[in-house]
Amino acid sequence: MKCELISVGTELLVGDTLNTNVQFLSRELSLLGIRVCFHTTVGDNPQRLEEAVRIAFERSDLIITTGGLGPTQDDLTKEVIAEIFGKKLVQDQKTKDDLMAYFANREFTMTPNNLKQTFIPEGAEILFNPCGTAPGILLREQGRIIIMLPGPPREMTRMFEEAVLPVLQQDHQQLVISRYYNLSDIGESAAEDRLLDLIDTQVNPTIATYAKMGEVLVRITANGHDENEINALLDHYEGIMLSRFEDHIFTFSKASLQETVAELLMTNSITLATAESCSGGLIAAQLTEQPGISKIFGFGLVTYSNEAKMKLLNVSKATLDTYGAVSAETASEMCKNLSALSGARLNVSVTGIAGPDGGSDEKPVGLVYIGICFDDQTEVYRYHFNGDRKVVQQKTANKVFHLIRKTIVDKA
Amino acid sequence: MKCELISVGTELLVGDTLNTNVQFLSRELSLLGIRVCFHTTVGDNPQRLEEAVRIAFERSDLIITTGGLGPTQDDLTKEVIAEIFGKKLVQDQKTKDDLMAYFANREFTMTPNNLKQTFIPEGAEILFNPCGTAPGILLREQGRIIIMLPGPPREMTRMFEEAVLPVLQQDHQQLVISRYYNLSDIGESAAEDRLLDLIDTQVNPTIATYAKMGEVLVRITANGHDENEINALLDHYEGIMLSRFEDHIFTFSKASLQETVAELLMTNSITLATAESCSGGLIAAQLTEQPGISKIFGFGLVTYSNEAKMKLLNVSKATLDTYGAVSAETASEMCKNLSALSGARLNVSVTGIAGPDGGSDEKPVGLVYIGICFDDQTEVYRYHFNGDRKVVQQKTANKVFHLIRKTIVDKA
Numbered sequence: 095m096k097c098e099l100i101s102v103g104t105e106l107l108v109g110d111t112l113n114t115n116v117q118f119l120s121r122e123l124s125l126l127g128i129r130v131c132f133h134t135t136v137g138d139n140p141q142r143l144e145e146a147v148r149i150a151f152e153r154s155d156l157i158i159t160t161g162g163l164g165p166t167q168d169d170l171t172k173e174v175i176a177e178i179f180g181k182k183l184v185q186d187q188k189t190k191d192d193l194m195a196y197f198a199n200r201e202f203t204m205t206p207n208n209l210k211q212t213f214i215p216e217g218a219e220i221l222f223n224p225c226g227t228a229p230g231i232l233l234r235e236q237g238r239i240i241i242m243l244p245g246p247p248r249e250m251t252r253m254f255e256e257a258v259l260p261v262l263q264q265d266h267q268q269l270v271i272s273r274y275y276n277l278s279d280i281g282e283s284a285a286e287d288r289l290l291d292l293i294d295t296q297v298n299p300t301i302a303t304y305a306k307m308g309e310v311l312v313r314i315t316a317n318g319h320d321e322n323e324i325n326a327l328l329d330h331y332e333g334i335m336l337s338r339f340e341d342h343i344f345t346f347s348k349a350s351l352q353e354t355v356a357e358l359l360m361t362n363s364i365t366l367a368t369a370e371s372c373s374g375g376l377i378a379a380q381l382t383e384q385p386g387i388s389k390i391f392g393f394g395l396v397t398y399s400n401e402a403k404m405k406l407l408n409v410s411k412a413t414l415d416t417y418g419a420v421s422a423e424t425a426s427e428m429c430k431n432l433s434a435l436s437g438a439r440l441n442v443s444v445t446g447i448a449g450p451d452g453g454s455d456e457k458p459v460g461l462v463y464i465g466i467c468f469d470d471q472t473e474v475y476r477y478h479f480n481g482d483r484k485v486v487q488q489k490t491a492n493k494v495f496h497l498i499r500k501t502i503v504d505k506a
Numbered sequence: 507m508k509c510e511l512i513s514v515g516t517e518l519l520v521g522d523t524l525n526t527n528v529q530f531l532s533r534e535l536s537l538l539g540i541r542v543c544f545h546t547t548v549g550d551n552p553q554r555l556e557e558a559v560r561i562a563f564e565r566s567d568l569i570i571t572t573g574g575l576g577p578t579q580d581d582l583t584k585e586v587i588a589e590i591f592g593k594k595l596v597q598d599q600k601t602k603d604d605l606m607a608y609f610a611n612r613e614f615t616m617t618p619n620n621l622k623q624t625f626i627p628e629g630a631e632i633l634f635n636p637c638g639t640a641p642g643i644l645l646r647e648q649g650r651i652i653i654m655l656p657g658p659p660r661e662m663t664r665m666f667e668e669a670v671l672p673v674l675q676q677d678h679q680q681l682v683i684s685r686y687y688n689l690s691d692i693g694e695s696a697a698e699d700r701l702l703d704l705i706d707t708q709v710n711p712t713i714a715t716y717a718k719m720g721e722v723l724v725r726i727t728a729n730g731h732d733e734n735e736i737n738a739l740l741d742h743y744e745g746i747m748l749s750r751f752e753d754h755i756f757t758f759s760k761a762s763l764q765e766t767v768a769e770l771l772m773t774n775s776i777t778l779a780t781a782e783s784c785s786g787g788l789i790a791a792q793l794t795e796q797p798g799i800s801k802i803f804g805f806g807l808v809t810y811s812n813e814a815k816m817k818l819l820n821v822s823k824a825t826l827d828t829y830g831a832v833s834a835e836t837a838s839e840m841c842k843n844l845s846a847l848s849g850a851r852l853n854v855s856v857t858g859i860a861g862p863d864g865g866s867d868e869k870p871v872g873l874v875y876i877g878i879c880f881d882d883q884t885e886v887y888r889y890h891f892n893g894d895r896k897v898v899q900q901k902t903a904n905k906v907f908h909l910i911r912k913t914i915v916d917k918a
Contacts, residue, residue, distance in 0.1 A: 487794070
């Protein structure tokens with residue numbers, strides 16, 4: 095099945111809006127085994143939209159449009175498509191009722207132009223919009239399918255997942271199930287490398303990796319006709335994932351490393367304190383982004399200067415003079431003294447050189463020491479991270495979250 | 507002049523890559539007064555690329571392709587376009603020399619397939635690539651211009667700015683000059699509203715706004731034939747900008763608020779310390795992202811719990827019991843005590859309710875107190891921010907940077 099995506103909206107052609115819709119749809123359709131061959135974008139211009147739809151209809155089995163379904167005069171997608179295929183637009187009573195209910199619930203006044211959204215090309219199926227007023231439309235014509243979706247990404251993605259995916263799966267007569275594995279402490283290319291034999295020969299299931307700083311999300315998607323068969327197939331791949339990535343899988347969901355670690359700390363009621371030098375508060379900031387974290391986090395220090403390390407953490411001048419601020423000895427002393435000060439069960443210290451200045455042959459930019467003191471046992475880890483200042487700081491924070499998780503899993 | 511953008515690359519059609527190139531080019535071309543009418547994306551497939559180029563050539567005066575210029579067998583853009591217009595590919599000696607020099611400087615071994623990049627359609631102009639190996643190509647054919655750019659955004663944007671923009675300006679016989687105004691403490695819609703009379707009637711100069719969390723960048727671009735005339739026009743608009751946004755303009759460049767404030771602190775050698783509750787270290791983290799910040803920043807505290815506020819900052823139990831942790835009194839005491847502890851000239855304290863829990867009728871989620879103690883003078887500011895937890899934290903940090911700047915500008 096060959097597919098073409100048509101994006102409608104002048105905001106795309108003048109560069110006001112980044113077209114994230116085509117990436118989402120391309121990824122979802124590819125995972126279903128549908129081949130996307132063209133993306134086309136046109137403005138709110140009926141002639142150019144007609145031209146794009148006619149060209150797409152010649153060369154594709156499935157056409158999905160996004161945008162141009164709203165209440166204003168600029169919104170012309172269904173009008174143009176109805177015209178091309180000689181369909182009248184007829185008012186749909188259910189859609190009208192839904193629209194009335196939508197406005198009644200919100201205590202907004204409905205302007206009359208909203209009623210434009212209740213007119214649908216005759217014979218078309220209506221796709222309910224769970225978070226907006228413009229319904230989607232599915233039209234079957236000469237063995238081809240034309241699907242019109244709203245432009246706002248939040249509306250489009252939910253409509254695709256809830257109303258379009260089941261239709262496409264049914265047309266394919268297939269069920270599709272995905273499982274997720276989120277990995278830390280491994281890069282995307284290294285993760286892909288361990289999966290290359292499977293990726294190179296993949297048919298069913300398909301394997302996709304998505305990299306964020308410090309995380310690689312692996313999605314394994316299988317399709318078939320029978321749920322038990324699909325799950326058996328996925329179980330087999332789960333065995334492979336576990337054997338190849340055991341230590342790296344921090345969650346079987348899309349949750350981030352920071353969310354997962356915060357949850358782990360809260361579930362186990364493990365109190366945590368931080369003392370940061372080169373990461374400058376980033377670890378505390380990422381922790382306190384998580385709702386409810388005050389249950390286990392109370393104390394954070396950003397001891398950026400030597401003076402602060404001495405004054406706030408009682409690090410000895412002798413240690414700083416003898417070994418330097420960036421040393422295993424300083425990291426260890428920061429961590430132990432933090433533990434005494436905070437009374438937390440888990441204490442983390444960080445000291446390093448984020449750059450761009452301050453590096454030397456002996457202590458290059460990117461050198462970072464991390465101390466972890468858990469139940470009064472202190473371990474110090476040494477790393478050398480590549481990248482600019484911001485990257486070194488982010489890699490440091492990611493490593494800390496990885497080490498916190500590992501410490502709890504191994505020792506708690 | 508009507509323009510069509512053609513993006514080439516299978517990674518776009520399977521959704522692996524977000525197409526940021528078309529947004530960049532659409533924006534730049536629109537500002538030049540060139541009308542972008544279509545975006546088309548095809549995979550690394552010669553037939554479909556040929557089809558897309560032929561269709562674009564029928565309906566556009568300017569075609570810009572991105573992608574498919576690299577050294578591998580998949581890279582087919584110039585081969586397909588040369589074939590369409592009956593051009594031979596001929597090796598360019600200068601491009602070959604540049605390529606050899608590129609690899610010599612990097613001490614990589616050049617694989618033979620790299621030489622593919624030195625072959626150019628006969629009669630085409632070569633666009634030098636300052637940060638990669640694939641040169642761009644400009645071809646004039648039957649009164650139309652076809653420009654081929656590399657796909658990696660970093661290479662594409664620099665080549666566009668350095669090699670394409672001058673050609674398009676010359677073709678237009680126009681000079682284009684932009685000025686920037688970066689605003690804080692104002693939302694994008696409020697900023698746009700103050701410029702609506704100018705935006706609605708804009709011809710020359712054009713005005714574009716770009717919003718980031720806490721910042722609105724305004725770009726004013728004028729074109730003409732004479733540099734003095736253009737600058738006179740821009741001076742007139744600068745007067746308007748200053749009168750309408752005086753307090754909000756923090757820099758006449760694209761630099762962020764955090765960069766600008768860090769620079770201001772460092773230039774004036776003003777030392778700073780922070781004590782954060784609801785922002786959880788975010789302010790310290792944003793500060794320490796800036797290179798060289800250790801000159802003025804040494805001390806940061808994340809006093810998330812009441813215990814930490816008492817133990818680390820000596821906030822009195824009576825204040826916390828009487829007024830609560832989220833109060834002007836606590837913010838003030840945190841700030842004054844931080845000043846005594848840190849010895850810094852400028853001290854910032856933050857206490858508030860980031861949510862989602864912890865709010866009440868009297869103290870709702872989003873309530874934030876910020877204390878600023880400068881030269882031993884303390885001021886406390888009260889805000890109520892809307893948004894989820896992360897947004898409240900980010901708005902708090904942005905407000906703090908805005909207040910730091912205002913304090914220094916007013917008092918230092």
